[in-house]
Amino acid sequence: MANFTKLSFKKGEMNKKLAQFFNDMMEKGVVDALLSPMTQPKRGVMQTLITDSSHLKAIDPFAPVVPLNGAKIASSITTTPSGRKLAMVLRSCEIRALIELGKLRQANFEDVLLIGIDCLGRYENLDFLTLQARGETSESFLEKGLAGDTKIDDFDICGACKICEFPVADNVDLRLCIIGGGTDSLYIESLTSKGDHALEIAGFGIGETPSSRDADVKQLVSARKLARDEGFAKYRESTHGFDGLEGMLAGCINCYNCRVACPVCYCKECVFVTDTFRHNADQYMGWADNFGTLKMPADTMFYHLTRMSHISLFCVGCGQCTSACPNSIDLMPAFRTVAQKTQDRFDYQAGRSHDEEQPLTVFENDELVEVTGQVK
Amino acid sequence: MSEFEPKIVGFFCNWCTFTAADLAGTSRLSYPSNIKIIRMMCSGMVDPKYVLKAFLNGADGVLIGGCWPGDCHYINGNLKARRRVAMLTEILKEYGIDEQRFWLRWIAASEGTMLRDVANEMTDKLKQLGPSPFNLSSNRKDLTAMGGL
Numbered sequence: 001m002a003n004f005t006k007l008s009f010k011k012g013e014m015n016k017k018l019a020q021f022f023n024d025m026m027e028k029g030v031v032d033a034l035l036s037p038m039t040q041p042k043r044g045v046m047q048t049l050i051t052d053s054s055h056l057k058a059i060d061p062f063a064p065v066v067p068l069n070g071a072k073i074a075s076s077i078t079t080t081p082s083g084r085k086l087a088m089v090l091r092s093c094e095i096r097a098l099i100e101l102g103k104l105r106q107a108n109f110e111d112v113l114l115i116g117i118d119c120l121g122r123y124e125n126l127d128f129l130t131l132q133a134r135g136e137t138s139e140s141f142l143e144k145g146l147a148g149d150t151k152i153d154d155f156d157i158c159g160a161c162k163i164c165e166f167p168v169a170d171n172v173d174l175r176l177c178i179i180g181g182g183t184d185s186l187y188i189e190s191l192t193s194k195g196d197h198a199l200e201i202a203g204f205g206i207g208e209t210p211s212s213r214d215a216d217v218k219q220l221v222s223a224r225k226l227a228r229d230e231g232f233a234k235y236r237e238s239t240h241g242f243d244g245l246e247g248m249l250a251g252c253i254n255c256y257n258c259r260v261a262c263p264v265c266y267c268k269e270c271v272f273v274t275d276t277f278r279h280n281a282d283q284y285m286g287w288a289d290n291f292g293t294l295k296m297p298a299d300t301m302f303y304h305l306t307r308m309s310h311i312s313l314f315c316v317g318c319g320q321c322t323s324a325c326p327n328s329i330d331l332m333p334a335f336r337t338v339a340q341k342t343q344d345r346f347d348y349q350a351g352r353s354h355d356e357e358q359p360l361t362v363f364e365n366d367e368l369v370e371v372t373g374q375v376k
Numbered sequence: 377m378s379e380f381e382p383k384i385v386g387f388f389c390n391w392c393t394f395t396a397a398d399l400a401g402t403s404r405l406s407y408p409s410n411i412k413i414i415r416m417m418c419s420g421m422v423d424p425k426y427v428l429k430a431f432l433n434g435a436d437g438v439l440i441g442g443c444w445p446g447d448c449h450y451i452n453g454n455l456k457a458r459r460r461v462a463m464l465t466e467i468l469k470e471y472g473i474d475e476q477r478f479w480l481r482w483i484a485a486s487e488g489t490m491l492r493d494v495a496n497e498m499t500d501k502l503k504q505l506g507p508s509p510f511n512l513s514s515n516r517k518d519l520t521a522m523g524g525l
Binding site: 236240241242243244245271290301302305306308309312313337338341342344345346359360363364365366367368371372374376 | 424425428429432433434444445446452455456458459460461462463464465466467469470471472473479480481482509510512
């Protein structure tokens, strides 16, 4: 049974209203701390850990920017218990990644009230700063976005967001809903008993249900799925085979920004910066002899293929890899298309559920017989 | 022009397939020298990186040999290997290397003849398929012409 509370606000006062809501939650002791996107004193919007409710007025949960996938931040403040009750405002890609990190014991949901937001997409970090300087606000973005137009001047949301079929965050306690709400209100939906409890203590009762929400969400999701399938087909056609992959990665300088930005790149220490890949000079010379040439830095293809083998089962398609690349290599479709195949193979979907076990952590005696094709 | 000789890297489990290769040898069974064997302690020890490295460095095929389900010396390393192979196959397929070049086979220590048969079958298959697309990429054509690694 859906359980909604309506928050109406005057134009330009959405964040004020949300700040009030979180203020009530903190004052009444539902949570001790809040992690939420917040306008920074200098510039931009960043995830911010707030323990003093007097600072809540600067929060901006719907800001269309994700400087860093919040799963990494959430991981860093939940892996070891702080003993404080924490609410975290995250979007779907961040929550799905966080669920995968949780399965790897790199995040903990025990003292957490997870709050998801409806997300229409994010702009690249620098684009967002430009838009913000021009006076655009989260509200102006949402108003246009809900009408189906995310383009502002020359800027549009990221490629990853345009093909994201998860505008609504699942597996959360509370959800801040803007889809189906109109431009002067948003709805807070409770999905768990933890969420119900939080709303009750904070003094919010069950209110009206947004009438067109289900239909609006469905429409957006199916449009995004269509865009995704088209995008995948286009990518597969343009980057066919190994030669195509080499072409796409030709500008890679092994800076490893993509794996730093990747929320599900889970290794504590990446093998590519260990001594395993600190080769001796004579080894480099030997490889150069074999091939006649050796492109330096070496091991570029090896690095990207290894990352695919490590994280494609957990890839949530957030597109941070593309955003992080200093040479504008669009890695997102390369990883998302591979992820589609590997996740389908095991009927797995990254971040779909807390209970589904990661495919390489379990195995059965009688399964995947087609791999060897041998039956005793 | 001489017939294309595929290069196959075999990662063989010490307790079964490697012993089967030994048995094939002592039984005087002959199988193609296209397979270069690397002895592993278990098929479950084959890191996907080893397979990627083999293909990137010029292998036309990779064969992993492990114990039959239920027979693993380490109880279940072979079952983990099977999952990894399924995952890696999906990645390699996206970039032009399909299952026909990347095999996992259960070959018990006593199955020397099966080792010979699998070696023959895989070599024949790869002769039909020709060089790995990794070797045919524009950066590496020279390598294949030189006879490879």
